[in-house]
Structure formats: C-alpha cells, structure tokens
Amino acid sequence: MVTEEKMRAVVARGYGGPEVLDVVTVPLPEPGPGQVRIRVEAAAVNPVDLATRSGALAEAGLMTAREHTGIGWDVAGTVDKLGAGVTALAPAQRVIGLRDLLDVSLGGYAEHLVLDAAAVAPAPPGVPATAAATLPLNALTALQSLDALGLTAGDTLLVTGAAGAVGGFAVELAARRGLRVIAQTGPADEDFVRAAGAEWTVGRDTSDLAADVRRHAPAGADGALDAAGLGIRALAAVRTRGAYTTVAGGTAPPPLRGIRLHHQWISADGAKLAELAAMGLTLRVADVLPLERAAEAHRRLAAGGIRGRLVLVPSANG
Structure with a gap:
C-alpha cells in the first residue's frame, strides 16, 4: 500500500484576525502540464x-469566500518536480516564484x-532564500508600475511611500532608468532612499505634498508612482498631462488636468x-520566523x- 505524501501549510480558517491562521497537514500537491513544484525555503x-486573511478581498469581490484560504504570494526555494512540457527549469534548481491567483x-x-x-x-545568485523571497511581488509591482507610466530618462518621478517594499524597489529601478526621483519618506529613511537613487526627498507628513514636490x-x-495610496494628494504633485499610477489597494483619483x-x-x-x-537589487529582510509563527508575523506587519x-521559513526545509 502506497502512503500518500503530506506537507504542512498555513491556511486561514474563515476570515478574521491573525488567530484564524492555522498550520494544517495536507496532501503534497502535484504539478500539472507546464507547472513546477517548489520545495519552499522561504x-x-x-x-x-x-x-486576504481578514476577508477584505472577499468582501471587495476580488475573490470568492472560502472555508479555507491559502496565504502567501512569493517564495524562494528549489525545484522539486517538473510537470509535463517544462524544459526551461531543472530539478534542484534554486528559484523564486509568484502566485498571482487570489x-x-x-x-x-x-x-x-x-x-x-x-x-x-x-533565484538571484549568491542570495539567501530568505532575502530572495522578498523580491517577486514587490519588485514586479514596482517594475510594472514604472512601465505603465511610460517615462523616459531625465523625467521627474514622485514615489510616495518610498521607504516601503514597493516604493524602495521603485526608487532603485527608476534611478537605473535615468529618472530623477523625488522620494516621499520620513527623516529616518532619507539615507536609504538616497542610497537607492533618489535625487530629492520630501517629508512623509507634509501638509502640502504638491508644493513640496514643485520646489524641485x-x-x-x-x-x-503612488505606492502609499495618497490619491489626490499625489496627483496634485503631477504636471498637467503627466502620468500617475497607484498600486492595487490604492484608490485612483479622477483624471484631472489630462493626467x-x-x-x-x-x-x-x-x-x-x-x-x-x-540586477542585484537591494533586498531587505526585517526578520525571519518559522511557519508556525505566521500569526505573529501578521500582527507585527499590521502594527507598522x-x-x-x-x-517565514518552513522548519522542515530550513
């Protein structure tokens, strides 16, 4: 008799606070054609x-309500099994990946x-899995947002929330494109955003963001690139017939002044x-916790x- 292989995973049982997160044992998933299975290291x-866990996405109509919901978008690890037709990746190869299905x-x-x-x-060469796992969702969001703006070298770009995960990548990628970056951030993070490539900074708590930006x-x-979701406040800092993008979760303002x-x-x-x-981008890890402490990680992130x-690191794979 063949015993079905199992693995541990964290799911949300219903919706609510971090307490709805639970570590469960489930059958090991099998890759279909065109898919790979990754042994997750981080x-x-x-x-x-x-x-997702709170139910906000289901309430917004972005996903159907589920009794059990999978959590986590980006991972780093090694290829464990290839589905039919996959030739670009190899077993045991170090990789990073993104799940974009809610x-x-x-x-x-x-x-x-x-x-x-x-x-x-x-995966980025020579980078620990814990750092590599921080790249996919946030760096891709920054890259795709910059592409949507369609700016060219020498143009000025305001990045709100510039010290955050998306904002930090946005500053670094924009500077590499030759854009002149105005980074909105707090005093404690000015050195970071300047090292990432910001030419100027404006205060996070300013009462008139548009006026501060227009000094530069x-x-x-x-x-x-409104990573902080400031909406109309960030739009007011953009020139007439300029470009504005907000990331998922932000509220897009009206298209004033032909923007x-x-x-x-x-x-x-x-x-x-x-x-x-x-690219050798700057990867920032705040802390590493075992899978069993996912609820603690959610509480810490929510606290700001x-x-x-x-x-998170699956202890059996760490």
Whole structure:
C-alpha cells in the first residue's frame, strides 16, 4: 500500500484576525502540464496576505469566500518536480516564484508550492532564500508600475511611500532608468532612499505634498508612482498631462488636468522576474520566523514600522 505524501501549510480558517491562521497537514500537491513544484525555503509576508486573511478581498469581490484560504504570494526555494512540457527549469534548481491567483486553497506559506513555470525564475545568485523571497511581488509591482507610466530618462518621478517594499524597489529601478526621483519618506529613511537613487526627498507628513514636490519640479513631476495610496494628494504633485499610477489597494483619483491614470494590478511574469533577479537589487529582510509563527508575523506587519519584509521559513526545509 502506497502512503500518500503530506506537507504542512498555513491556511486561514474563515476570515478574521491573525488567530484564524492555522498550520494544517495536507496532501503534497502535484504539478500539472507546464507547472513546477517548489520545495519552499522561504515565503515573504505581504500586506495582501493580511487583506486576504481578514476577508477584505472577499468582501471587495476580488475573490470568492472560502472555508479555507491559502496565504502567501512569493517564495524562494528549489525545484522539486517538473510537470509535463517544462524544459526551461531543472530539478534542484534554486528559484523564486509568484502566485498571482487570489482564490486558492494553498499559498506560499507551505513546505511546497505548485506554480506555473511561466511564473518562476532562477533565484538571484549568491542570495539567501530568505532575502530572495522578498523580491517577486514587490519588485514586479514596482517594475510594472514604472512601465505603465511610460517615462523616459531625465523625467521627474514622485514615489510616495518610498521607504516601503514597493516604493524602495521603485526608487532603485527608476534611478537605473535615468529618472530623477523625488522620494516621499520620513527623516529616518532619507539615507536609504538616497542610497537607492533618489535625487530629492520630501517629508512623509507634509501638509502640502504638491508644493513640496514643485520646489524641485516647478511644473510638477512628470509622473507619480503612488505606492502609499495618497490619491489626490499625489496627483496634485503631477504636471498637467503627466502620468500617475497607484498600486492595487490604492484608490485612483479622477483624471484631472489630462493626467493619464493607471491602476496597477500585479501579474506573474517569470521572464521579467528573471531580469529583476539578475540586477542585484537591494533586498531587505526585517526578520525571519518559522511557519508556525505566521500569526505573529501578521500582527507585527499590521502594527507598522517594519522596514523590509518579514519572512517565514518552513522548519522542515530550513
């Protein structure tokens, strides 16, 4: 008699506070055609995980209500098994990957995760899995947001929430494109955003963001990447007929003054993820906790003040 292989995973039993998170034992998932199974070594904890667990996403109509919901979007680990037709990846290869489906029963908080091969990329060389796991969701969000803005070298870009996970990657990627970055941040994070490539900073608690930005770009910034979801306050800092994008979860303001608006929703992209992994971007890990302490990680993230990402490690794989 063949014994079915099992693994541990964290799921949300219903919706609510961190207490609804539970470690369960479930059958080991099998990859289908075009998929890979990853032996997870690290999984990042993101704000979208909190919104999933609380039921906010189901309430907003972005996913159907489930009795058990998988949690966790981005992982780092090694390829454990290939589905039929997968040739670009190899068993035991170190990889990173992104799950962009909301409505699933198993997520990245698990010992194994099955993903489409097109959502997986080689891991950054020489980088620990705990750091590599912080790259996929936030760096891809920043990259796709910058692409949507369509700015060119020499243009000015306002990045709100510039010390956050998405904002930090946005500053670094924008500077590499030759954009002149105005980073909105607090005093404690000014050195970080300047090291990432910001040319100027404006205060996080300013009462008139538009006026502060226009001290550096008198007509207004050519574009704004509103990682903090400030809406109309960030839009007011953009020049007439400029460009503005907000990330998922933010509220897009009206298209005043002919400003081109974009609401960025993440989509998995293994090819772009491979490019990001090869760039040597700054990866920030706030702390590493075992899978069993997922609820604690959610509480800490909700409390705020975290710089970098909390990362969960399945103890059996660590």
